[in-house]
Amino acid sequence: MTSKPGWRRVYDTVERTVAPPAEVFVRSGEFAKLAAAVVGVRRTVGRGVNGATAMAWHLVNLPARSDVQRLRVQIGALDRDVRRLSSQLEQSRTSRGRSDER
Amino acid sequence: MRGPTASANPVERVLNKVGRAGLRARNGVRMATGASRPAVGQTPKDVVWRHGRSELWRYRSAASDPSDTARPPLLIVFSIFSRSYILDLRPGNSFVEQLLAAGFDVYLLDWGVPDERDAANRLEDYVDDYLPVAVERVREVSGADQVHMLGYCFGSVLALLYAAHHQDAPLGSLTVMTTPVDLDHLGPLGNVTGVGGLDVGALLDDDGNVPPQVIYQAFKALKPTTAVTQYVDLWQGLWNDEYVASYQAMIGWATDHVPLPGGVARQLAQMIRDNTIVNDRLVVGGDRVSLADVTVPFLTVLANRDHIVPEAAAAPLLDLIGSTDKHELRLDGGHVGLLVGKTAARTTIPTIIDFLLRRSEESSRSATEADPAPHDTVDER
Numbered sequence: 001m002t003s004k005p006g007w008r009r010v011y012d013t014v015e016r017t018v019a020p021p022a023e024v025f026v027r028s029g030e031f032a033k034l035a036a037a038v039v040g041v042r043r044t045v046g047r048g049v050n051g052a053t054a055m056a057w058h059l060v061n062l063p064a065r066s067d068v069q070r071l072r073v074q075i076g077a078l079d080r081d082v083r084r085l086s087s088q089l090e091q092s093r094t095s096r097g098r099s100d101e102r
Numbered sequence: 103m104r105g106p107t108a109s110a111n112p113v114e115r116v117l118n119k120v121g122r123a124g125l126r127a128r129n130g131v132r133m134a135t136g137a138s139r140p141a142v143g144q145t146p147k148d149v150v151w152r153h154g155r156s157e158l159w160r161y162r163s164a165a166s167d168p169s170d171t172a173r174p175p176l177l178i179v180f181s182i183f184s185r186s187y188i189l190d191l192r193p194g195n196s197f198v199e200q201l202l203a204a205g206f207d208v209y210l211l212d213w214g215v216p217d218e219r220d221a222a223n224r225l226e227d228y229v230d231d232y233l234p235v236a237v238e239r240v241r242e243v244s245g246a247d248q249v250h251m252l253g254y255c256f257g258s259v260l261a262l263l264y265a266a267h268h269q270d271a272p273l274g275s276l277t278v279m280t281t282p283v284d285l286d287h288l289g290p291l292g293n294v295t296g297v298g299g300l301d302v303g304a305l306l307d308d309d310g311n312v313p314p315q316v317i318y319q320a321f322k323a324l325k326p327t328t329a330v331t332q333y334v335d336l337w338q339g340l341w342n343d344e345y346v347a348s349y350q351a352m353i354g355w356a357t358d359h360v361p362l363p364g365g366v367a368r369q370l371a372q373m374i375r376d377n378t379i380v381n382d383r384l385v386v387g388g389d390r391v392s393l394a395d396v397t398v399p400f401l402t403v404l405a406n407r408d409h410i411v412p413e414a415a416a417a418p419l420l421d422l423i424g425s426t427d428k429h430e431l432r433l434d435g436g437h438v439g440l441l442v443g444k445t446a447a448r449t450t451i452p453t454i455i456d457f458l459l460r461r462s463e464e465s466s467r468s469a470t471e472a473d474p475a476p477h478d479t480v481d482e483r
């Protein structure tokens with residue numbers, strides 16, 4: 001591309017003015033506390049909504065999304081245990097094979 | 103495709119502007135309709151091992167016979183925060199392509215996309231389970247006794263922990279790029295859990311992982327004006343087909359994160375609070391782990407304009423490593439600029455390859471350690 005058009009030079013000037021203080025703010029402790037607070041509020045609201053929805057499903061004797069998800073996480077934990085065991089078995093087989101070669 | 107060029111003639115200038123406006127409109131419609139998605143990760147590869155969601159890929163080399171065991175095997179350990187195709191972004195702009203051309207037998211450990219089965223994963227899963235088996239698999243496939251390992255970003259941390267916790271690991275060398283070690287200098291990514299006191303549990307999705315949107319927003323917050331600047335850049339270059347393709351590939355990757363396992367997220371938050379790496383308080387699988395136990399030939403690469411892993415967060419690494427044969431490369435660039443783009447292709451990657459080749463030649467020559475010759479762009483200690 002050739003030299004920058006006028007509108008781009010204007011944008012770059014504005015950006016150079018705005019960006020440094022914005023970056024200083026996001027690197028400050030105040031921003032970190034604000035971000036943590038926003039996440040916390042969102043989480044609390046989300047839990048409230050999910051709890052109410054789950055209660056409605058439970059009233060008609062059906063599992064809610066959170067029940068299914070909890071089950072999937074439990075199965076996931078079992079899957080991880082099996083994965084770790086198979087990996088450790090593979091490692092011990094390999095090391096035994098190498099010591100036999102020697 | 104070449105676009106209309108600038109001219110001093112007023113009529114030609116108007117025609118140029120009209121021509122560019124037409125090309126902008128065409129490319130804009132293509133992007134909006136999704137008709138021009140650039141293909142990424144195009145270098146042919148074979149899956150040589152699978153475990154959970156992870157796959158070990160071996161890249162095919164056009165330069166030589168894939169069964170040629172003389173080529174030094176290089177295992178790349180990628181970050182668990184994003185997708186690995188950044189290493190093979192586009193033909194002509196590919197880290198992997200350059201490594202193959204340099205004669206390496208390249209393997210990449212791709213972590214895949216974690217789901218609820220990975221929610222309980224901890225660093226030990228990667229360091230003590232996946233990596234040792236992947237290294238063995240590379241040795242089997244390549245027929246080599248030693249493997250050279252290269253880690254990128256958080257993949258570097260995993261590679262370091264592996265080398266420190268498995269001192270008998272058959273590593274010929276270890277190269278790490280943009281590695282966060284002094285977590286007090288990590289900036290906003292560390293502050294939220296440190297100063298902000300954020301409970302990681304509040305970030306987790308129903309599947310027990312940190313959702314990719316949260317990771318994207320966290321990275322996006324580091325450069326607040328970037329989101330606007332990206333669109334301004336796009337508007338300026340929208341008439342240029344080549345620019346649009348590169349833009350789409352790069353922006354597509356930068357917004358394409360994967361979930362972070364909740365177990366790892368909790369460990370990371372604790373690591374940040376205690377700054378465990380520089381304070382030498384690392385624990386992996388119940389064992390104290392010290393980077394001083396990393397004794398293989400070592401290279402760390404850091405970028406002075408890295409906004410994700412600031413220079414101050416990566417700089418202390420060399421002093422923590424126990425190797426006598428250890429080197430540092432400080433390069434002028436950003437976090438991803440070490441891997442993609444013209445500067446990466448012309449300067450960064452050749453310099454890294456040069457180092458890797460020297461280390462692999464030395465290790466193949468056997469145990470005698472020779473001092474590497476100084477390099478123009480390298481700040482060696």
